[in-house]
Amino acid sequence: MIVKNFKLLFRNKESAYTIIFGPILIILLVSFAFMGASDEYTVNVGTYVPEVTDLSERTIKTLNKNNYLVSVYPTEETCVSSVESGSTHACLVFSQEESGDETVPITFYLDFSRTNIVYQLLDDLSAEVDIQADAIRSQLALSTLQRMETAAIIVEESYTTAKSAAEQLATISGNLEAARGALTNIPTRNENITDLRLLKGYHHGLAQNAKTISDLVNPIFDEARAALHAMETECGDCTEVVLNQAEAVEDKIEEAETEIYRITEETTDKQLQEADLLMRSLIGEVEILESTIRNATTSGVVITENVDASAADLDNNVRAVEQVVTKLAYAKDFLRGDDLDADTITTPISTSVVSITVTDDTLSFAYPYLLMLVIMFIGMLLSSMMVVTDKISQAAFRNFTTPTSNAFYVFISFLTAFILLAAEVIVMLGISSFFIAQPLFLNPLPTFTLISVAIVLFTFVGMIIGYLSNTQEAAMISSISLGSVLLFVSNLIIPIEGMTGLVQKLTALNPYIVLSELLKKSMLYGVTTGQIVQQLLVLAGLLVVLLFLTALIRQRMKKKYFKQDEPVLVKMHIPAPLRLGNTYVYGPVDLMATLDKMTREEFTELVQKPNNSIAQWVAKELRLKVLAHRLRTTSKEKMILRLDRYLKRHGKKLKR
Amino acid sequence: MPGDAVFTLKNVNKKYGPKQVLQNVSFDINRGEVLGLIGASGAGKTTLLHMLVGFIPSSSGDIIFKQHTRKGLKDRNVLHNQHLISKTYGFASQHPSFYEKLTVIENLHYFGGMYGQTTETVDKNAKTLLGLMGLKSNMHLLAQHLSGGMKRRLDIACALIHNPSILILDEPTADLDPVLRNQIWDIIKTINAKGTTVILSSHHLNELDTLCSRIAIIKDGNLVDIDTPEKLKAKYSSVQEIMIESFPGNYEKITKYLKGVDIHQEGTSLIIKTTSPETVISQVLAILKKQKESLLDLKLVKPNLDNVFVEIYGKKKAKKEIAPVNTEDVA
Numbered sequence: 001m002i003v004k005n006f007k008l009l010f011r012n013k014e015s016a017y018t019i020i021f022g023p024i025l026i027i028l029l030v031s032f033a034f035m036g037a038s039d040e041y042t043v044n045v046g047t048y049v050p051e052v053t054d055l056s057e058r059t060i061k062t063l064n065k066n067n068y069l070v071s072v073y074p075t076e077e078t079c080v081s082s083v084e085s086g087s088t089h090a091c092l093v094f095s096q097e098e099s100g101d102e103t104v105p106i107t108f109y110l111d112f113s114r115t116n117i118v119y120q121l122l123d124d125l126s127a128e129v130d131i132q133a134d135a136i137r138s139q140l141a142l143s144t145l146q147r148m149e150t151a152a153i154i155v156e157e158s159y160t161t162a163k164s165a166a167e168q169l170a171t172i173s174g175n176l177e178a179a180r181g182a183l184t185n186i187p188t189r190n191e192n193i194t195d196l197r198l199l200k201g202y203h204h205g206l207a208q209n210a211k212t213i214s215d216l217v218n219p220i221f222d223e224a225r226a227a228l229h230a231m232e233t234e235c236g237d238c239t240e241v242v243l244n245q246a247e248a249v250e251d252k253i254e255e256a257e258t259e260i261y262r263i264t265e266e267t268t269d270k271q272l273q274e275a276d277l278l279m280r281s282l283i284g285e286v287e288i289l290e291s292t293i294r295n296a297t298t299s300g301v302v303i304t305e306n307v308d309a310s311a312a313d314l315d316n317n318v319r320a321v322e323q324v325v326t327k328l329a330y331a332k333d334f335l336r337g338d339d340l341d342a343d344t345i346t347t348p349i350s351t352s353v354v355s356i357t358v359t360d361d362t363l364s365f366a367y368p369y370l371l372m373l374v375i376m377f378i379g380m381l382l383s384s385m386m387v388v389t390d391k392i393s394q395a396a397f398r399n400f401t402t403p404t405s406n407a408f409y410v411f412i413s414f415l416t417a418f419i420l421l422a423a424e425v426i427v428m429l430g431i432s433s434f435f436i437a438q439p440l441f442l443n444p445l446p447t448f449t450l451i452s453v454a455i456v457l458f459t460f461v462g463m464i465i466g467y468l469s470n471t472q473e474a475a476m477i478s479s480i481s482l483g484s485v486l487l488f489v490s491n492l493i494i495p496i497e498g499m500t501g502l503v504q505k506l507t508a509l510n511p512y513i514v515l516s517e518l519l520k521k522s523m524l525y526g527v528t529t530g531q532i533v534q535q536l537l538v539l540a541g542l543l544v545v546l547l548f549l550t551a552l553i554r555q556r557m558k559k560k561y562f563k564q565d566e567p568v569l570v571k572m573h574i575p576a577p578l579r580l581g582n583t584y585v586y587g588p589v590d591l592m593a594t595l596d597k598m599t600r601e602e603f604t605e606l607v608q609k610p611n612n613s614i615a616q617w618v619a620k621e622l623r624l625k626v627l628a629h630r631l632r633t634t635s636k637e638k639m640i641l642r643l644d645r646y647l648k649r650h651g652k653k654l655k656r
Numbered sequence: 657m658p659g660d661a662v663f664t665l666k667n668v669n670k671k672y673g674p675k676q677v678l679q680n681v682s683f684d685i686n687r688g689e690v691l692g693l694i695g696a697s698g699a700g701k702t703t704l705l706h707m708l709v710g711f712i713p714s715s716s717g718d719i720i721f722k723q724h725t726r727k728g729l730k731d732r733n734v735l736h737n738q739h740l741i742s743k744t745y746g747f748a749s750q751h752p753s754f755y756e757k758l759t760v761i762e763n764l765h766y767f768g769g770m771y772g773q774t775t776e777t778v779d780k781n782a783k784t785l786l787g788l789m790g791l792k793s794n795m796h797l798l799a800q801h802l803s804g805g806m807k808r809r810l811d812i813a814c815a816l817i818h819n820p821s822i823l824i825l826d827e828p829t830a831d832l833d834p835v836l837r838n839q840i841w842d843i844i845k846t847i848n849a850k851g852t853t854v855i856l857s858s859h860h861l862n863e864l865d866t867l868c869s870r871i872a873i874i875k876d877g878n879l880v881d882i883d884t885p886e887k888l889k890a891k892y893s894s895v896q897e898i899m900i901e902s903f904p905g906n907y908e909k910i911t912k913y914l915k916g917v918d919i920h921q922e923g924t925s926l927i928i929k930t931t932s933p934e935t936v937i938s939q940v941l942a943i944l945k946k947q948k949e950s951l952l953d954l955k956l957v958k959p960n961l962d963n964v965f966v967e968i969y970g971k972k973k974a975k976k977e978i979a980p981v982n983t984e985d986v987a
Contacts, residue, residue, distance in 0.1 A: 395763075397753040398814060401711065402770035403742040562711040 017474075022481040030488045043121060044069045046088035048079040055349070056094045059106075059132050066128065080109045083356050084525045086517060089121055105350045112355045112365055122353065133349040151331040158324040158331075165320040172310040172317075179303040179310075217260050221253045356525065367432070368523050369492045371425075372454055372516035376486065378424060379458030380465060380479040383417040387466025388475040391557065400558045407551040410463065414550070417459045425451060446522040446529045453539050454515045460546035461511075467553045486512040514539070578617040580606050587622065592643040595636060603636045614639070660687040661722055662822060662853050663708060664731075668717035670703055670877070677703050679877045681717070685855060687821075690848050692864040693857040694961065695874035696969055701857040702750065704874065705826050708855065709745055710734040743771060745822035746815030750830055752807045754814050756800035760791050763799055763810065764817050771818035778817065785813040788846060790839070805836030812843065816852075823847060825856035829863070841867055861961035865889075871961065873968060880968055885961060893963035898928040898956055900940055902949035910943050925953070 045068045049056040063070045071088060073079035079091040091109035108125060228246045390396065390413070399409070462479060469475035487493065489503060490513045496504055507513050518535055521527045529536070578585040580598070585591045591614065595603070607614050612632055619628035630642045661684040670678040677700045685691050685708075693701045706712045708719060713735050721732045721741045734741060754763040761782060768778030786792040789809040794802060799810060808828060815823060825844070829837040841863055848854045858864055864871060865885045872882040881888060895918075900910075907926045911919055917936065918929035930936045933956055944951055 393755060394751060394753050395755045397749050397751070398747075398767055399770065401709075401742065401747050402767065403739050403772065404770050405739075562706055 022477045026481050026484050026488075029485050043067075043090070043124070044071065044088040045125070046071050046073050046079040046082040046091040048073050048076045048091065048093045050094065053094070055132060055136070058135070059092070059094075059129065062128055062131060068128075080356055083109050083111050084521060084527070086111075090125055092125070105352065108351060108353045109356050110353060126351065129349055129351055136349060154327045154331040158327045161320045161324050161327075165317040165324075168313045168317050168320075172313045175306040175310045175313075179306045183299070183303060213263065214257075214260055218257065221257050224253050225250055365520075365524065366492075368519040369490075369516045371428070371432075371451070372512060372519055373487065373492065374428060375421070375425060375451065375454045376458050376512050377479070377483045379417070379421050379455055380462035380483055381476065382421055382424075383414070383459040383462030384466035384469065384475040384479045385462075385472060386417055387413060387463050388469045388472055391466065392470065392472070396561065400561055406554045406558070407547075410547065410551045410554055414456075414459055414463060414547070417463070418455055421455045421459060422452075425455065443522050443526050443528070446527065446532060447519065449529060449536065450515060450519045450522055450532075453536065453543070454511075454519070456543050457511055457515070457539065457546065460543065460550055463550050464546070464553055467550065467557050486510055489513075490516070492516070511539075511542075578614070578621070585617075588618075588624070588627065588643055588647055591618075592640055592647065595640050595643070598636065600636065607636070607639075661685065662687045663734075664718075664720040664722065665708075666718045666720070668704075668707065668719060669715045670700070670707060670712070671715045677877050678707070678714075678874075681874075681877075681879045683872060683879060683882045685853065686869075687853050688848070688851055689869035690844065690854040690856070690867055692868035692871040693855070693874060694859075694861055694864065694871055694965060695857075699874045700877045701874055702826055705747075705824055705855065705857060708734065709741065709747060709824065710738040743818060744820055745824055746812075746818065746820040747824045748808075748811045748815040748826065748828060750827040752811035754799055754807075754810055757798060759796050759798055760786070760802070760810055760813075761795040763814055767814045768817045773818055781817050781819055782813075785816055789813045789843060805832055805839060808832060808836070808840060809843065812840070812847075816847065820852070822853045822855065825854065827857055827859065829858060829860055837863065861965055865961045873964070875968055888964050889959045889961065891964075892967040893959035894931045895929045895963070896931070896933045896956060896958055898930065898933055898937060898940070899925050899953070900928070900944075900951070901925045901953040902944055902951050904949070906947060906949065909947055910940055913943055914939065 045063055047056070047060060047070055049060075049072060060070050060072070071082070073082060073091070076091075076093050079088075079093060082088040083091050089111070093107040093109065095105040095107070106129060108122065110122060228250050232243055232246055390399065461482070465478045465482065466475050469478055489499065489507050489510055490496070496507050496513070499507070514535070518532055521532065578591070580594055580602075583594050585594050595607075598606070612634075615628045615631045618624050618631055622628075627643075627646050630646065631639055633639055633642070663685040665684070666682050668678055668681040669676070681704065693704065695701050703712060707714055710719075719734045721734045721737065721744075723730050723732050723741065723744070732740060755766065758766060764782040764785065765775075765778050768781065773781070782795075786795050789812065791806060791809055791813065794806060799807065802810060812823075812825070812828065815825075823844075828844070829840050832840065837860065844854055844856070844867060856864075856868075868885060870882060870884055871888055873880040873888070881891070883891070900907075901924055905924050907921055910926060914928065914936065920927055928936055928940070937954070937956070941951070943949075
C-alpha cells in the first residue's frame with residue numbers, strides 16, 4: 001500500500017513537484033532572503049537638528065559610524081513623516097533649547113506598530129545616546145572637579161589673605177588701645193582758671209570807673225567841640241588866627257579825651273596790682289597749661305601716628321577682605337556653575353519617546369499585519385480551491401464549451417470569491433472588534449479601500465494558482481507556499497532590515513508588505529486616501545493586469561484541457577495485427593501458435609517472402625527489434641525455436 | 657433537410673507530435689441525420705468530434721460549418737467562429753459534465769445561463785427536457801444521487817438546454833446496461849425526430865446499426881468509409897454465420913462434406929461461415945438427416961456492423977473492442 005501511495009503521488013507530476021519541491025523552494029527562498037544577514041540591521045534614522053551643537057554633531061557622527069543611515073531633515077514634521085512613510089525607522093529630534101551644561105532633551109519618534117523591531121531599535125538608539133550621555137557625564141564630572149580644584153586654590157589664597165588681615169587687625173586693635181590710653185592722660189581741666197575769672201572782674205571794675213570818668217568828661221568835650229564847631233561855622237568873620245586857636249582847643253580837647261580814656265583804661269593801682277598778681281598767677285597757670293598742652297600735643301602726635309597707621313592697616317585689610325569676598329564669590333559662582341545639579345550630572349541627556357501612531361494599544365499595532373495575513377491566506381486558498389475545484393470538476397468540459405467569454409467567467413468566479421472573502425473579513429472584523437481596540441473606523445475610507453484591494457489582489461493571485469494547478473492538493477500547497485514566502489519576507493515575523501540587500505529591494509514588490517504597510521498607515525497613522533492615492537493607482541493597475549492575466553491563463557487552460565488526451569494518443573501504440581491467411585496475429589504468443597499450426601506450404605507461401613513479413617511486422621508493429629533480427633530466418637522450426645527462447649526469457653512481460 | 661450539409665470536412669489532418677491521429681479526413685455531415693463514428697480506441701473519434709466544433713485545431717485542412725443566415729447559407733470555419741457556432745450545438749462528452757452538488761434543475765438553469773438563455777427560456781426548455789429525459793420526478797435531486805443512466809440523461813439534457821440544432825454525443829451509452837442504453841437510444845431518436853442533427857460515437861455498433869443514418873469508420877486516423885449501415889454491411893461482410901446444434905453431435909461427416917468452408921466446433925455447436933447460407937443449410941440438414949442426428953438448434957447470424965468492424969480491424973482486435981453481439985434466431 002505504501003508503494004502504491006508513493007506511486008500515485010509521484011506519477012502525478014504536479015503533486016510530486018509541489019509536495020517535494022514546494023517546501024524546498026520555501027526553505028531556499030527564505031534562506032536566500034536571510035542568507036548573509038545578521039542581527040545588526042541597517043537602520044535608517046532621521047534627525048531634526050534645529051541648531052547644530054556639539055552633541056548633535058557627535059550623536060550623528062556616532063550613528064553614522066555604527067552603520068546607521070542618518071538623514072537630516074529640515075523640519076520636525078518631515079522627520080516624523082519619514083517614519084510614517086517607512087523611509088526611516090526612527091526620528092531623533094534635538095531640542096532647540098539645549099545649551100551649556102543643562103540636561104539636553106532628545107525626542108525619539110518611533111513607529112511602535114513595528115513591534116518586531118521597535119524595541120530593539122529603541123534599545124540600540126538609547127545605547128547610542130547613552131554613549132553620548134556617558135561622555136557628557138564624564139565631561140561634567142571632570143569640569144566639576146576642575147572647578148573644585150580651582151575653588152580650593154582660591155579658598156586657600158583667600159585663607160592666607162584673611163589670616164594676614166586678621167593679624168593686621170590685631171595690630172590695629174593694639175594701636176587703638178594705646179591711643180585710647182594716651183587720650184586718657186591728656187588733662188581736661190585747671191582749677192586756677194577761676195582766678196582768671198576774678199581777674200576779669202577786677203579789670204571790669206576798672207573799666208567801669210574809667211567809663212564813668214569818660215562819661216562825665218565826654219559831654220563836656222562834645223559841648224566844647226560843638227561850640228568850637230559853631231564858632232567856626234557861624235563866625236565868618238573870624239580870623240585865621242581865631243580859627244587856628246579854636247582848632248588848637250579842639251586838639252587839646254581831643255588829647256584830653258585820649259588821656260582820660262587812657263586813664264580810664266589804666267584804672268586804679270590797687271586794682272592794677274591785684275590784676276598784676278592775678279596776671280602773674282595767670283601766667284603761671286598758663287605756663288602749666290602750656291606744659292600740659294605740650295604733653296597732650298605729644299600724646300596727640302603719638303595717637304595720630306597710631307591712628308594713621310591703623311587707618312592704613314585698615315585700608316589694607318578692607319582691600320584684602322574685599323579680595324577675599326571677590327574670590328569667594330568667584331569660587332561660589334565657579335562651584336555652582338550654570339545651575340549644575342545632581343540630575344544634570346547623572347542624566348546629562350534626557351530622552352523622551354513619542355509614538356507616531358494614533359493608538360498605544362500593542363495589539364492594534366499588529367492588527368493591520370494580521371488582518372492582511374488572514375486576507376492573503378484565505379484569499380489565495382479560497383479562490384485557488386474554488387477555481388481548481390471547478391476546473392477538475394465534471395462540469396469543466398461543459399463550462400469550457402459554453403459561449404461564455406473567458407473574461408466574463410473569470411470575473412464571475414472572482415466576484416464569487418470576493419463576496420465570500422468580503423463576508424469573511426466583515427465577520428472577522430466584527431469578532432476582532434470585541435477583543436482588539438482596532439482603530440478601524442478612524443479612517444474608514446482608505447482602510448476599507450485597502451482591504452478591498454487586498455481581497456481583490458489575493459483573490460486574483462489565488463485564481464491564477466488555481467488555474468495553474470491540476471489538483472486541490474497542489475493548489476492548496478502552492479497557495480500556502482506562496483503565502484509563506486510572502487510572509488517570511490515581510491515585516492511580521494522577522495524585520496526586513498535583517499534580510500540581504502537584494503531581497504530587501506525585492507520586498508518592495510511583495511504585495512503583502514505593500515498592502516499591510518498601507519493599511520497600517522491608514523489605521524494607525526490616519527493617512528487619508530489622497531496621501532496614498534499614488535500607491536492605490538499602482539495597485540489598481542496591478543489588479544487590471546491580474547484580471548487579464550487570469551483570463552489569459554484560463555484561455556490557455558481551456559486549450560490545454562482539450563489537449564489533455566494528446567500525450568495518451570501520442571504514447572498509445574496499438575500494433576496492427578499480422579494477417580497470416582485467415583488468421584490475425586497480435587503478438588509473439590499468437591505468432592508461435594500460428595506458426596506451429598502452419599503447414600510447410602503455408603509457411604513458404606505466407607512467410608518466406610523476400611522481406612520476411614513476420615520479421616518486418618515484429619520490428620514495425622511490435623517494436624521488438626532484437627526479436628525481429630532473430631526471426632530473419634527461412635526455417636519455420638528455427639523461427640519457432642527462437643520465439644520459444646524469447647518467450648521463455650521475456651514471456652512475463654508480454655501479454656500474448 | 658437531409659442531404660443539406662451542416663459540416664464539411666476537407667482534408668483534415670491532425671498530428672500530435674510525430675503521431676498522425678487523423679489523416680486526410682474529408683466528408684460532409686448532413687442536417688437532420690444521425691451520423692455514427694466507429695473506430696477502435698485511439699482511432700481519433702473523440703479528437704474528430706472535438707475538432708468538429710473547434711475545441712482542437714486541425715493541423716491542416718478545414719472544417720466548415722454551414723450556417724443558415726438571413727442572407728442564405730454561409731460557410732464558417734469552425735476554428736475562427738467558435739463563439740458564433742457554439743450556440744448551435746450541444747456536446748455531451750464521454751463523461752457526464754455537470755455539477756454533482758447541484759440539483760438536476762439547478763444544473764439546467766446554470767448551463768442555460770451560460771448559454772445566455774433567459775430564465776423563462778431555460779424554464780421552458782428545462783420542462784421539456786425533464787419530460788423527455790424522464791427526470792421530472794428527480795429534478796430536485798442532487799446530481800450526485802442520480803443513477804448512471806439518469807446522469808447520462810442529465811448530461812444530454814444539459815447539452816440540449818439551449819435548444820441547439822446539432823447534438824454531438826461522444827460514447828453516450830458507455831458504461832450503461834442494455835436497458836439504460838436503450839433508453840438513451842430512444843431519447844436520441846426522439847431528439848433527431850424533432851430535426852436535431854445528431855453526431856455520435858459508440859462502441860455498441862449493432863445499436864448504431866438501427867439508429868444511424870450513416871456511419872463513418874475510422875481506422876488509424878483514416879476515414880475508411882462512410883455510408884449507410886446497410887451498404888457498409890454489404891460492402892464489408894457478406895459472410896453469414898450458421899450455428900447448428902444436434903444430438904448426439906457427430907459433426908465429422910459435415911466437416912468432411914463441407915470442405916473448403918470455414919467451419920469449426922465450439923462446444924456442442926458447429927459454426928459454419930459462408931456467403932451462401934441457404935445452400936449450406938440445406939446441405940447440412942441433408943447430412944444430419946442421413947446421419948440420424950436430431951437437430952436441436954439452428955441459428956443464422958446475419959452480418960452486422962460488428963462484422964464490418966471485424967472485417968476492417970481484424971477478428972481478435974474486434975473482439976477486444978466491441979461489445980457482445982446480439983444474435984438473431986433464424987431457427
